[in-house]
Every structure is written in C-alpha cells, then in structure tokens.
Amino acid sequence: MIVRIMGQGQWVLEPEHLLELNELDRALEERVEAGDQEGMIAALERLGEGVRRLGVEVPEDVLAESDLVLPDVDVSVEEVRALLQSTSEYYGLIPDADDELYEGDPESTDL
Numbered sequence: 001m002i003v004r005i006m007g008q009g010q011w012v013l014e015p016e017h018l019l020e021l022n023e024l025d026r027a028l029e030e031r032v033e034a035g036d037q038e039g040m041i042a043a044l045e046r047l048g049e050g051v052r053r054l055g056v057e058v059p060e061d062v063l064a065e066s067d068l069v070l071p072d073v074d075v076s077v078e079e080v081r082a083l084l085q086s087t088s089e090y091y092g093l094i095p096d097a098d099d100e101l102y103e104g105d106p107e108s109t110d111l
Contacts, residue, residue: 001095002058004066005048011055018094024050025092032080040080041073047093048073068093 001018004010013021028043048070058064070093071080084092 001067002064003051003055004069005051006069006072008048008052008072009060010058010064010066011051012058013051013055017054018096020054021047021050021094022092022096025094028080029084029092032077032084035077037077040077044071044073044075044080068095 001013001015002010003013024043024047028040028047031039031043051070068087071083080093087093
C-alpha cells in the first residue's frame, strides 16, 4: 500500500503495519468527532509519524499512484470530518487491517 502525506511524500507500507496505524487512526477519528482541533492535529501528527516510521519512503523520482492520502497538519476538523465521510468503506483514514492483510499490492512490492 502506498500512502501519501500531503506536502511530505509517499511511503510504502506492508499490510501488517495497518494494525498499529489503525489504533492511531481511531484516536484521530475520536478527536474529530469531539470537535477537538488541537487534539486532532496531535493525532494526525502521530499518524504521520507512524507512517514515516513504519514505511519505506518512495524515491522522489518514482511516479507511483497513492492508495490513500493523509492530509497535512494544517487542516481543519471540518475538512477531516468530510474526508472521513468520503472513506466510508474504512474505519477512518486508514483501511482496516483485517481487509488488507490478505491482499497483495504488486505495485507497492515492486518499489
């Protein structure tokens, strides 16, 4: 899976990484539901840190389509709420790990 963080780049993640990221994603969703702008930004920063820590950065000279896009931290609660509503097949911004653990992404593994 290839994840883009707006304004920062792309990272390749393995399906097993989603287990940890799902926890960070749930915290983000809780902050959005509470309308907590500062808490949402902190949760979004932790989610981005998790992606960067667990993933392998895609080289800048490689063109790869992102499987999902995370907003940068200069986003509002309302914007993230709209983004969450548009990803109704997921729990939050990150797909549920159970769905992804059994799917291979040949494009990601080629990088």
